[in-house]
Amino acid sequence: MAINYSEKIPNNVDLSGNKTLQRALEHWQPGFLNWWSEMGPDESTNFEVYLRTATSVDAKGWAHFDYVKMPDYRWGIFLAPAEAERKVNFGEHMGEPAWQEVPGEYRSTLRRIIVTQGDTEPASVEQQRHLGLTCPSLYDLRNLFQVNVEEGRHLWAMVYLLHAHFGRDGREEGEALLARRSGDADNPRILTAFNEKTPDWLSFFMFTFITDRDGKFQLAALAESGFDPLSRTCRFMLTEEAHHMFVGESGIARIIQRTCDAMTEHKTDDPAKLRGLGVIDLPTLQKYLNFHYSVTSDLYGSEISSNAASFYANGLKGRFDETKLADDHKLHGSEYPYMEVVGGQIVVKHAPALTALNERLRDDWVADVQSGINRWNRIPEKAGIAFRFTLPHKGFNRRIGLFTEYHVSPDGKILSEAEWTRQHSAWLPSEEDRAYVCSLMGRVAEPGKFANWIAPPARGINNQPADFEYVRFN
Numbered sequence: 261m262a263i264n265y266s267e268k269i270p271n272n273v274d275l276s277g278n279k280t281l282q283r284a285l286e287h288w289q290p291g292f293l294n295w296w297s298e299m300g301p302d303e304s305t306n307f308e309v310y311l312r313t314a315t316s317v318d319a320k321g322w323a324h325f326d327y328v329k330m331p332d333y334r335w336g337i338f339l340a341p342a343e344a345e346r347k348v349n350f351g352e353h354m355g356e357p358a359w360q361e362v363p364g365e366y367r368s369t370l371r372r373i374i375v376t377q378g379d380t381e382p383a384s385v386e387q388q389r390h391l392g393l394t395c396p397s398l399y400d401l402r403n404l405f406q407v408n409v410e411e412g413r414h415l416w417a418m419v420y421l422l423h424a425h426f427g428r429d430g431r432e433e434g435e436a437l438l439a440r441r442s443g444d445a446d447n448p449r450i451l452t453a454f455n456e457k458t459p460d461w462l463s464f465f466m467f468t469f470i471t472d473r474d475g476k477f478q479l480a481a482l483a484e485s486g487f488d489p490l491s492r493t494c495r496f497m498l499t500e501e502a503h504h505m506f507v508g509e510s511g512i513a514r515i516i517q518r519t520c521d522a523m524t525e526h527k528t529d530d531p532a533k534l535r536g537l538g539v540i541d542l543p544t545l546q547k548y549l550n551f552h553y554s555v556t557s558d559l560y561g562s563e564i565s566s567n568a569a570s571f572y573a574n575g576l577k578g579r580f581d582e583t584k585l586a587d588d589h590k591l592h593g594s595e596y597p598y599m600e601v602v603g604g605q606i607v608v609k610h611a612p613a614l615t616a617l618n619e620r621l622r623d624d625w626v627a628d629v630q631s632g633i634n635r636w637n638r639i640p641e642k643a644g645i646a647f648r649f650t651l652p653h654k655g656f657n658r659r660i661g662l663f664t665e666y667h668v669s670p671d672g673k674i675l676s677e678a679e680w681t682r683q684h685s686a687w688l689p690s691e692e693d694r695a696y697v698c699s700l701m702g703r704v705a706e707p708g709k710f711a712n713w714i715a716p717p718a719r720g721i722n723n724q725p726a727d728f729e730y731v732r733f734n
């Protein structure tokens with residue numbers, strides 16, 4: 261179904277056929293725009309940005325590119341097409357027709373799931389709001405803004421579900437989503453990782469590579485939901501998420517490329533010399549990777565979780581690629597491995613697969629992060645540089661789950677408090693590292709020019725030439 265842009269709220273859900281819902285969302289819209297002007301990208305109101313906008317939700321051609329002022333971006337409600345006679349595909353309701361309305365018994369659980377997902381969307385916009393002031397190029401500035409407007413649209417996606425299916429409670433949750441603020445002491449965002457700062461572009465690229473990838477896996481698990489409107493909403497969000505991860509992966513790849521070029525040209529791997537040349541040494545990139553990886557890992561929750569078990573048994577949240585997996589889709593009697601500390605040693609144990617679903621989704625994400633890292637590693641490999649990026653142990657720097665109480669080194673050894681204190685600045689960005697990275701951030705806003713610490717991209721957005729004016733400042 262094509263998207264109707266003549267309406268105040270573009271949509272492919274026949275909004276005008278439901279006047280009450282339409283009015284409720286039109287009432288929420290000015291609050292959203294206020295939030296955008298207060299918490300969206302800093303000092304960007306008049307910029308004309310070369311953005312893509314969804315014109316239909318089919319696989320090809322849903323993206324249309326044009327210059328748009330961000331406050332005029334057509335945020336709307338787009339669901340993937342309905343699948344005829346879709347069923348609940350897992351859990352104790354398996355085989356029943358998928359639910360078009362919220363089952364009463366799961367109402368509060370589903371609302372919580374949707375609110376928690378929805379809260380991450382505006383949170384990331386808030387975390388990234390100052391980055392435009394220090395963009396390394398117009399190309400990167402445009403990508404940042406594309407990510408930001410789409411995270412805003414993801415908020416719309418979740419608020420639509422709340423308004424359409426949760427009545428008054430849903431409308432109140434919609435207001436609360438506009439009221440919380442990332443990092444606020446009194447009214448913070450729900451999840452810890454979304455209250456961290458994204459102070460520089462290295463952090464932004466790591467965030468979009470790693471944390472947006474958590475978004476991918478959470479959305480993929482919700483796309484399996486027996487609650488069909490949630491499934492269809494998440495399926496379309498996933499198409500937008502792919503671009504966010506591309507921005508992160510290619511952003512870091514370009515930083516690695518630039519550093520490797522400098523290492524080759526100046527025949528050095530000395531971090532001090534490389535910093536003198538104004539590029540980011542590879543060990544510092546590894547530390548940022550360790551930080552973002554461990555903080556994001558916490559988003560999957562505890563390794564063993566009865567909530568995860570009931571979300572699954574009740575048909576609300578599936579596994580990644582649920583319908584492609586060949587088993588009973590109920591997990592009766594099956595087990596899944598996880599790690600735990602026993603007597604000062606990390607050991608592998610097995611738990612009922614139902615209670616280990618958080619760990620399973622985390623493992624799917626880890627494998628996906630690892631393949632991106634393998635692609636990064638081809639850059640030093642090609643340059644004949646020995647350095648390789650690696651993922652730290654799952655227990656490293658964790659605040660949630662079975663490793664919370666322990667200090668674990670990146671190679672998986674349990675450390676004493678003293679050992680951790682002595683060594684952790686070799687593994688996580690120190691104040692000095694962060695100050696150095698911040699010192700590189702300065703605005704480069706001339707078409708075709710790039711900051712010294714990052715290589716230009718291999719090709720432009722929508723095949724535009726290298727010196728394309730992605731943002732017009734006016």
Ligand SMILES: [Fe+2]
Pocket residue numbers: 381410411414475
């Ligand atoms: Fe998102």
Ligand SMILES: [Fe+2]
Pocket residue numbers: 411472475500501504
């Ligand atoms: Fe995203």
